[in-house]
Amino acid sequence: MSSHQSNLASTLHGLDGRSYGNLKQIRGRYVFGPVTVFIDRIQADPFASPSKVRVRVDRTDAQFPPELTTDRADRIAASDYLLRAGNAVLERLKQRTIILGRPGQEILERTNILIDDKGFEARLLVNLPARGRRVLGHQAADILTRDLPEFAERLFLFEQWSDADAHTPTARRLADHVQLHRDQLELRRHLGETGLIGFVGNGAILPRSSGDSDLPMDSRTAITFTSPPELEHTVELSSGRRLTGMGIPRGVTVIVGGGYHGKSTILRALERGVYPHIAGDGREWVISDPTATSIRAEDGRAVTGDDISAFINNLPSGTDTRSFSTTNASGSTSQAANLVEAIEAGARTLLIDEDTSATNFMIRDERMRALIPAEREPITPFVDRVRPLLTRQGVSTVLVAGGSSAFFEVADHVIALDAYFPRVATEQAHELVGITAEELSRAESPHTAEENVEPTTSINATGIDTAGVDAAETHAPDFSAPPRIPTAKALRPASKTKSARAKGSDRIQFGKSFIDLIAVAQLVDTQQASGVAEALEYLAEIFDGRTALTAALAEIDAMLDDQGIDGLTGHRDHPGHLTRPRTQEIAAALNRYRELSLSR
Incomplete structure (x- = not known):
């Protein structure tokens, strides 16, 4: 037994039965042969968040194949494999007080396992045992001086991997x-x-x-x-x-x-x-497409300074929808806001399901158009904007529709599913609505002419003005909007005394406010929500009253590409368990923060 191991073990044995606060004295660095254990933080009491502990093995001792752990993308994949393998090792050790974190089905950049030029590191959460508020020192000694080093050796010493043992990681599977x-x-x-x-x-x-x-x-x-x-x-x-x-x-x-x-x-x-x-x-x-973003209606969400005028305009109240704010958006307003915010955050593909959309945002049939004149309807439905989004902004759309044929006349491709088997039904769909491929390619929107130019005598069965396409192009909406610039204190409320933290995968506590992310469908787990929470803290440092929201998002994305997920926390020794979020999910959380304030 090394002196480090002996010292830590004897200290823990000596603490048996003493008050829990005495465990703080074991913080530090301990060497167990090829394994170094770092005890970074001790939980305040047995009912507090677990203690933070790291185990590390140098690359020379680990002897991993360099061709699998040198490139950054390879390190992300290898770390993901080691995370999954590490949980199997803990199960074999029958060790439930050590938490490595359990990934989902995705291979993502996480903080749980770090591979760098110097070696391999696992960031662990450890529930140190107690009886009431008294230390169980003997059991703690077993965890920290026996189980942790054994875990690290089985996971990080490549020579211990065995293809013959189904319970250990293998070179082939890696x-x-x-x-x-x-x-x-x-x-x-x-x-x-x-x-x-x-x-x-x-x-x-x-x-x-x-x-x-x-x-x-x-x-x-x-x-x-x-x-x-x-x-x-x-x-x-x-x-x-x-x-x-x-x-x-x-x-x-x-x-x-x-x-x-x-x-x-x-x-x-x-x-x-x-x-x-x-x-x-x-x-x-x-x-x-890595920027593809799910868009849906989200009644009740807050909206701050969005330009939704391409979809909602000329409100009876006279409200300016070029910079629209509300604390309680309707279904159509929230979906319009979600869409323009997604494009602002860089989405080049929109994913939309009719079932989770606001009907009046998506379509307005011919009878309703006849009954309610266009000048009396403030909502321009998405069916009229989907092609200008493509032709003017380069934004594609994949739309699920089960109850309306309205999008047939603006669709480049129609795919019909029958018992999970797909077939191409584009030609049949176009025939049903009376549009040709040539007309589709020339027209941005089936109703643009109807709303913006004088009618001509060449309106086909779908409402597309085949004679006045050039005029319609001239009057089609411009989706570009002036940049939104958060104030210097946009993410610094006076009431905020603690760092932002995830509360499950669909909510973040930010000061005294809670950011509801239940409609953000592409967040995969609590660790990614925690990554978003840390990103908001990072954005708080960027916002100065002059930096546009898009520029701040680009800055944080560039930092993550350069420094990795650890960069969000300033490379803390033990950052906790975080998963890298996309720019789109960071923006989604920021936009749902009810106290967000803008300079303009």
Whole structure:
């Protein structure tokens, strides 16, 4: 037993039965052969948040293959594998007081496991044992001087890995995990280069095991995905892997079908397709535009200074919707705000489900248009804006529709699902509404002419002015908006005395306020919500009354690319368990903060 190990063990044995506060004296650094244990923070009492402890092994002792742990993307994948393997090691040790954190189905950058040039580190939370408020020193000594070093050796000493032992990590599984991540990133780059916003691989299992689970449906009962021939796309990856599946081109894509036939399931898969996935998830080869953002109605949310005038204008109250604020948005107003905020945060693809949308925001049928004149209706429905969003802003849309054909006339592609099997129905849908491909390519919106120019004698069955397209183009909306600039104290309320923290995956406590994220569908877990909370603290340092919101988001994203997720916390020794959020989710939380204030 080393002197460090002996000293820590004897100290803990000596603390047995004493008041819990005495544990603070064990903070420090301890060496156990190749393993170094850092006790960074001791919980204040047995009922407080767990103690923060790290275990580290130098790279020379770990002897990991450098080709799997040198590139940054490879380190993210290897860390993810070690996180999953580490939980298996803890289970084998029957150790429940040590918490490494459990990931979901995604491969993401997390703080739980760090791989750097010097070595390998696990950031752990440890519930040190007590009876009442008295230290159980003997048990604590076992945890910190026996179990922790053994855990680190089994996880980080590559020579201890055994392909013959199903309970330990293996070199083959690590290599496969890293290669899968490489291939998914390469496929994502390929999509961007070939004009695709999404890819769904043949053989994918899209349904989940239940409505409240992210695990795949049993492969013995699930219907696997098969691309319709017209949209089939094949790519050869540099690894030699050959993938075939459905490629979704840029543009407006409408997914239709009967209830329970898989429309929303495929949209949910595309939502999560912004992240890489582990083998066996079923969605390994569902890859989306990394900026794709889910948009829905969200009654009651706060809105601060959004320009929603492209969708809502000429309110009877006279309110200026070029800089619109409310503490209690309606369904249509909230969906308009969600959409313009997503574009502000860099979304190039919108994912929308009719079931979670405000009907009056999405469509207005011909009878309603006849009954309520356009000049008396402040809402311009999304069906009239979806093509200008594409042609003027380069923003594509994937829309699930089950109850209305209104989007057929503006859709580049219509995909019909029948018992989870997709077929291309674009030509049939266009015939039903009486539009040709040529008319679609020339017109930005079926009702733009009706609303903005004098009617002509060349209105087709869909309402598209085929003779006055140039005039319609001239009057189409401009979606660019002046930058929103938060005040210097936008994220510094006087009542705030503690750092922001996640309360589950759908709520953040910020000072005395709570930010509701339940409608932010692409947040994957509590750790990612915690990452968003830390990002808000980081943004508070950027906002100075002159920096635009978009510039601040770009700054934090660049920092994360350069420094990694640890940069959010200023590279604290033990940052806690965080997962890197996208810019879109950081912006979503900021925009839902009810006390947000703008300079302009």
